[in-house]
Amino acid sequence: MTVSRVLRNRGDVSPATREKVLEAAKTLGYVPNKIAGALASQQVNLVAVIIPSVANMVFPEVLGGISRALEETELQPVVGVTDYSPDKEEKVLYEMLSWRPSGVIIAGLEHSDASRAMLAAAGIPVVEIMDTDGAPIDAAVGISHRRAGREMGKAILEAGYRKIGFMGTKLGLDHRARKRFEGFTEALAKGGVEIQDQEFYSDGSALAKGREMTEAMMIRSPDLDFLYYSNDMIGAGGLLWLTEKGYDVPDRLGCAGFNDVQLLQGLPRKLATMDSCRQEIGRRAAEIILGRLNGDDTPTGKVELTPRINPGDTLRLS
Amino acid sequence: MTVSRVLRNRGDVSPATREKVLEAAKTLGYVPNKIAGALASQQVNLVAVIIPSVANMVFPEVLGGISRALEETELQPVVGVTDYSPDKEEKVLYEMLSWRPSGVIIAGLEHSDASRAMLAAAGIPVVEIMDTDGAPIDAAVGISHRRAGREMGKAILEAGYRKIGFMGTKLGLDHRARKRFEGFTEALAKGGVEIQDQEFYSDGSALAKGREMTEAMMIRSPDLDFLYYSNDMIGAGGLLWLTEKGYDVPDRLGCAGFNDVQLLQGLPRKLATMDSCRQEIGRRAAEIILGRLNGDDTPTGKVELTPRINPGDTLRLS
DNA sequence: ATGAAAGCGCTAACAG
DNA sequence: CTGTTAGCGCTTTCAT
Numbered sequence: 023m024t025v026s027r028v029l030r031n032r033g034d035v036s037p038a039t040r041e042k043v044l045e046a047a048k049t050l051g052y053v054p055n056k057i058a059g060a061l062a063s064q065q066v067n068l069v070a071v072i073i074p075s076v077a078n079m080v081f082p083e084v085l086g087g088i089s090r091a092l093e094e095t096e097l098q099p100v101v102g103v104t105d106y107s108p109d110k111e112e113k114v115l116y117e118m119l120s121w122r123p124s125g126v127i128i129a130g131l132e133h134s135d136a137s138r139a140m141l142a143a144a145g146i147p148v149v150e151i152m153d154t155d156g157a158p159i160d161a162a163v164g165i166s167h168r169r170a171g172r173e174m175g176k177a178i179l180e181a182g183y184r185k186i187g188f189m190g191t192k193l194g195l196d197h198r199a200r201k202r203f204e205g206f207t208e209a210l211a212k213g214g215v216e217i218q219d220q221e222f223y224s225d226g227s228a229l230a231k232g233r234e235m236t237e238a239m240m241i242r243s244p245d246l247d248f249l250y251y252s253n254d255m256i257g258a259g260g261l262l263w264l265t266e267k268g269y270d271v272p273d274r275l276g277c278a279g280f281n282d283v284q285l286l287q288g289l290p291r292k293l294a295t296m297d298s299c300r301q302e303i304g305r306r307a308a309e310i311i312l313g314r315l316n317g318d319d320t321p322t323g324k325v326e327l328t329p330r331i332n333p334g335d336t337l338r339l340s
Numbered sequence: 341m342t343v344s345r346v347l348r349n350r351g352d353v354s355p356a357t358r359e360k361v362l363e364a365a366k367t368l369g370y371v372p373n374k375i376a377g378a379l380a381s382q383q384v385n386l387v388a389v390i391i392p393s394v395a396n397m398v399f400p401e402v403l404g405g406i407s408r409a410l411e412e413t414e415l416q417p418v419v420g421v422t423d424y425s426p427d428k429e430e431k432v433l434y435e436m437l438s439w440r441p442s443g444v445i446i447a448g449l450e451h452s453d454a455s456r457a458m459l460a461a462a463g464i465p466v467v468e469i470m471d472t473d474g475a476p477i478d479a480a481v482g483i484s485h486r487r488a489g490r491e492m493g494k495a496i497l498e499a500g501y502r503k504i505g506f507m508g509t510k511l512g513l514d515h516r517a518r519k520r521f522e523g524f525t526e527a528l529a530k531g532g533v534e535i536q537d538q539e540f541y542s543d544g545s546a547l548a549k550g551r552e553m554t555e556a557m558m559i560r561s562p563d564l565d566f567l568y569y570s571n572d573m574i575g576a577g578g579l580l581w582l583t584e585k586g587y588d589v590p591d592r593l594g595c596a597g598f599n600d601v602q603l604l605q606g607l608p609r610k611l612a613t614m615d616s617c618r619q620e621i622g623r624r625a626a627e628i629i630l631g632r633l634n635g636d637d638t639p640t641g642k643v644e645l646t647p648r649i650n651p652g653d654t655l656r657l658s
Numbered sequence: 659a660t661g662a663a664a665g666c667g668c669t670a671a672c673a674g
Numbered sequence: 675c676t677g678t679t680a681g682c683g684c685t686t687t688c689a690t
Contacts, residue, residue: 026669027676034675051461056438057384058667061375061682076400085394089421098435100418103407117416120374143369229606259606266608288547288577290584344685345660352659376683379666661690666683673678 029054060122067096069311070118072128074106074196079255079283080300081129084151087304088127095312097124106195108134119144125311131156132197147314149307152298154326155201161314163306163325170296170329171202174250174278175209177331180340183248183276186210188220189235189260190252199252202280206250219243223256232259240264247275254279257293258286261336265291272338282332294337299327347372378440385414387629388436390446392424392514397573397601398618399447402469405622406445413630415442424513426452437462443629449474450515465632467625470616472644473519479632481624481643488614488647489520492568492596493527495649498658501566501594504528506538507553507578508570517570520598524568537561541574550577558582565593572597575611576604579654583609590656600650612655617645 027035028043046052060066071088073081088099100123102114112134118126119140125147131154133141141148141159148160155168178186193200207217219239223231232251236259240246249264251257257279261271269275271291278294286293306325333339345353346361364370378384389406391399406417418441420432430452436444437458443465449472451459459466459477466478473486496504511518525535537557541549550569554577558564569575575597579589587593589609596612604611624643651657 030669036675039676051457053434053437053458053462055379055440055667057375057379057440058682059669061373061379061684062667062669064669064682066375076394076403082394082400116371119371122373122375139369140371144371227602227605229604231606233606262606262608284545286547287545288549288551288580290580344683354659357660373683376666377685379668380683380685382666382685659690661688663688664686666685669680669682671679674676 066122066124067098068100068121068123069097069308070115070121070123070126070128071099071101072104072111072114072118072126073101074104074129076101076103079285080281080298083300084129084304084307087301087306088308089304091305091308091312097308097312097315099127099308104129108132108137108195112137112140115140124315125149127151127307127311129153130197131158131162147311149310151303151307153198153201154324158324161310161322161324163303163310163327165299165303165327165329166205167198167201168205168208170280170298171205171207172209173205173329173331174202174280174296175206176213177333177337177340178248178250178276178278179210179213179215181276181338182340183338184215185218185243185246186215186248186250187239187243187246188217188250188252189232189239189256190220190222192222192224202252218246228253228255229259229262232256232261233263234259236260236263240267249275249277251277251279254281254283254286254293254295257295258289261291261293262289272336276338277336278334291336292332292334294332294334296329296331299329302327382440384440384442385416386418386439386441387415387626388433388439388441388444388446389417389419390422390429390432390436390444391419392422392447394419394421397603398599398616401618402447402622402625405619405624406626407622409623409626409630415626415630415633417445417626422447426450426455426513430455430458433458442633443467445469445625445629447471448515449476449480465629467628469621469625471516471519472642476642479628479640479642481621481628481645483617483621483645483647484523485516485519486523486526488598488616489523489525490527491523491647491649492520492598492614493524493531495651495655495658496566496568496594496596497528497531497533499594499656500658501656502533503536503561503564504533504566504568505557505561505564506535506568506570507550507557507574508538508540510540510542520570536564546571546573547577547580550574550579551581552577554578554581558585567593567595569595569597572599572601572604572611572613575613576607579609579611580607590654594656595654596652609654610652612650612652614647614649616647620645 028040104111127149129152131150150158150162152164154164154166221235280296282295282297346358422429445467447470449468468476468480470482472482472484539553598614600613600615
């Protein structure tokens with residue numbers, strides 16, 4: 023009845039009755055039931071956001087971009103976490119889709135067949151984020167990690183480094199880290215250079231792991247002149263160790279990470295890195311959803327952002 | 341009809357029809373509509389989790405505890421973020437309650453009157469977390485930040501430090517930081533000591549801020565012999581600066597933070613700190629919700645966990 | 659073991 | 675401007 027209209031500021035309601043209803047609602051402590059509302063109106067102003075982890079520092083920033091873009095909107099983000107597991111992704115997705123959200127923002131381009139099917143069948147805008155190396159189901163916004171790896175490789179060669187070591191997460195399910203690695207080795211190969219040593223880790227405090235792995239690697243392969251880390255956290259740990267040991271960085275030895283996490287500002291030396299455009303990815307993804315929902319003819323397909331190399335203090339300039 | 345029974349493994353259904361339904365569902369890519377289900381059954385297996393921030397490192401860990409406890413359950417956490425604003429908290433809460441969750445886990449004990457009213461009226465279990473200095477609406481799990489501050493103050497005095505500086509976030513809306521500060525000054529007062537210098541910051545990279553503030557403070561008050569930081573991140577930044585400048589830590593100058601964030605493991609020196617029991621808080625909170633929902637006579641009221649001081653390398657032992 | 663019917667609390671469309 | 679009437683897609687209860 024009229025009550026519904028008042029609470030949603032819809033249609034014409036006389037200020038008098040409006041007042042009355044509002045007051046009654048307040049004194050009764052009335053909270054509308056969105057479940058019933060959603061069922062009746064067949065629309066749920068929620069955007070499902072599916073990411074691998076909240077601990078990773080990268081994703082909270084993407085989330086920030088999304089929230090900000092959705093702030094002045096009816097839409098609200100709801101996040102689900104997959105822990106980098108395709109199985110869990112499938113479950114989370116199923117769970118979220120069963121609430122009939124207005125759109126989905128999901129990290130990565132690789133999903134199980136079932137997940138892809140659900141997304142395709144959902145009949146709502148789907149934006150895959152972070153990565154553009156592959157074919158999106160609907161829309162995608164991100165960076166090309168393969169290209170990012172390649173460019174870092176190129177920059178390193180141009181700076182004159184030749185004996186290169188790599189450290190990173192186990193490359194199994196982190197597709198983006200894998201693609202960076204592939205692009206990196208590819209660029210090196212083009213310059214006739216091969217990675218001389220490499221090491222992978224799976225869990226633990228990234229800073230400490232970076233430190234340990236770096237120590238192990240420098241003992242094993244003392245003549246390395248560059249260390250490429252798959253993320254800034256292990257890179258920072260490594261750099262701390264190198265600094266303590268008195269390595270001449272970046273001349274005797276250079277190093278670089280990936281992500282440009284601002285968390286690390288304040289460390290003694292600034293690690294060379296590459297911005298992964300996290301905020302903007304979030305914002306753009308949200309905007310695409312909004313556009314689609316407004317019926318704008320937002321172009322489907324990929325939006326590829328371009329990360330820049332930030333040489334910091336640890337990459338000799340060529 | 342029968343379909344409903346199959347999908348929920350309820351009631352007696354012949355294996356034959358069961359098979360048929362399941363297959364049909366799969367080929368049709370059928371995803372049940374939880375909205376309708378929730379409306380009909382009057383129950384939503386969601387737990388609203390309301391926290392100030394996801395960027396803070398503290399809350400993701402609490403979330404981890406909650407998720408793990410809820411893993412084998414029907415319940416699913418859904419998080420809302422308040423950005424430390426009571427207004428936003430109210431909005432988020434209203435929004436979430438309108439989805440009729442089965443329970444609420446919310447950070448802190450201070451809420452607007454409206455928020456308290458909503459929580460009290462919701463008729464669902466409510467667990468306030470992180471803090472026990474105050475009166476909970478329903479149940480609470482956390483630590484006494486006042487006591488944490490007091491204990492750190494006591495430990496510092498016992499170790500013989502006397503000229504103490506404090507650095508922290510602006511104490512406006514972060515009630516827990518404020519309570520720690522109050523407890524801290526109280527303990528010092530009991531020992532006849534007063535804080536000699538203090539500085540507050542609002543935003544920016546915590547590590548960098550800690551560094552800057554420490555530098556400023558040590559220039560302004562060079563005879564300080566202890567620095568108490570309201571969190572580990574600024575503490576770590578400060579410690580890095582002190583180490584670079586060659587301060588004799590912890591003898592000439594001690595320092596300590598709060599939270600015991602594992603993120604920082606791997607820094608050259610380990611900051612003295614206090615564990616804030618984040619994981620366990622999350623787990624216990626979830627368990628209380630579960631208990632209440634199962635009708636167990638879980639005792640209402642506060643659960644106060646006891647944080648321990650971890651002296652690291654920066655607190656002289658007494 | 660299965661079908662039929664009622665209704666969850668709202669919104670949408672239409673009357674008044 | 676305001677009231678009335680149908681559902682939304684399920685679950686629940688009751689009959690078969």
